[in-house]
Amino acid sequence: MSFQLHLDESDLLRCRFALSPLGETQAAVRVLDRPDMHGYHLPWLRLIREAAAGLDLRPLWLLMPRSGHSPDFFSPPPSGPMPSFEEEIAGVRALDPELARQDLALTLANRPEVLHSPAGRAMLADPARTLQDLADLLELAWRALIAPHWPRLRALLEADIAYHSRRLAAVGFERLLGELSPQLSWSASTLTIVGVQGRHSRVLGGQGLVLIPSVFCWPDAVSGFEPPWQPAIVYPARGIGGLWTRSADRTPQALARLLGRGRAEILYALDEPAGTSALAERLGFALSSVSEHLSVLRAAGLLTSRRYGHQVLYERTPLGIALAAPDAPGA
Incomplete structure (x- = not known):
């Protein structure tokens, strides 16, 4: 199974790196739902154990299946290189509720047991309230799980971008992709992501591509952002072995x-x-x-x-x- 992103010359001119504190927050929430899969983060899990115990993350976990679509509005690709969490969560809160409903429906279509539950029906019946409730919960997760450790995380992510920016200048886009993750490859103007669930193809059409390093997505490269979001790839950052x-x-x-x-x-x-x-x-x-x-x-x-x-x-x-x-x- 694979995702394929088709780029033309204008897309290549608009490829850029960015950080996403909101993206790290939702990825960290995922780690809490399956800590046995992320041994590198055991020191972090110990650090945040008490804070995490005070959070009810079940509404977010309902929308984070092990495979298939998750809501893109949980962490839309950042519009700038280094947005703050406050800027990103404000963008989520300002989202059109109808767009949020469509995103939720796409996620719940793969989880019929949630779709037909009282919680699932309530999410789709009042997407405006659902959007604000989920944004509130992501903000609580940020404050409890990520913000106390953000200087350390941000330093590693910025170092990753600095390193790969130099590599881009030295070896070019095609070789860089393979260095970002073994799941990425380039051929005939097509970027392929292997080892993912399902098949997906998207023509970028001049929107360009955002490359986002992540600590908590390790070891996977992740994509799948649907219109109207700018295409993006979240890839595992370098150096997490010594992070904690x-x-x-x-x-x-x-x-x-x-x-x-x-x-x-x-x-x-x-x-x-x-x-x-x-x-x-x-x-x-x-x-x-x-x-x-x-x-x-x-x-x-x-x-x-x-x-x-x-x-x-x-x-x-x-x-x-x-x-x-x-x-x-x-x-």
Whole structure:
């Protein structure tokens, strides 16, 4: 089974990357419904256990089948590169209720047991109220499950976009797709997504394509957005293996003796580019300490920096990579 997206030259000119905090929220809600399938997120599941216990997510889970369509309005492709959650949820609340009803009906058509239940009938009978109730629940989920950890998540997602933007310039669109996910391939102006339920084909017609990295969709690439939404692919972000671990638990002792514990932890934490706030949150350091250590490491030629969006991202130079390598001498 596969999805096929047919692009022309104008579509290729309109391909772009974007982040979606709302998309991460609904994907995280899915993880809670099937935690046994997402071992990489067990540390996160432990962190949010108490907060999640206070949420009734069943209305959302009813609309999140294991296979088949889920409402696109849960996380429509963002119109800008880095929207806030508040901007995205406001867009959901402003959605035409008739469009929401059609989206709900498409989802429930694959779940007759829900469609013919009192809950399903109520959703379709009053789509305006359903839309607001679901938006309220997504907002509660954001505040409880994602917002406390968003600096760390956003840093990883921004680093993924920065990395793949460079790869796009280096290897081109065709090779980039295969690097985003082994489920993606390109041939004869057609992007194919394999390993999905059903068959789907869409001609983009100049709308372009949004590429959205995600932590909680791992390991799958996801598409299927229907008109009027802009076509999009949600793909698994790089680097989630170390997302919930403290670098102090992995930092080589020899590196700590050479640079000092604080600077060594920062250098070792930069498996992916990150900003000052994200490093401070991840390591539990004061912002001022992180900023000072970054300046020293940069002056020593171990880090380089560049501006991306609203923040400055730091990454290792070749010398920094060599020093932080697990198999470096004395590590």
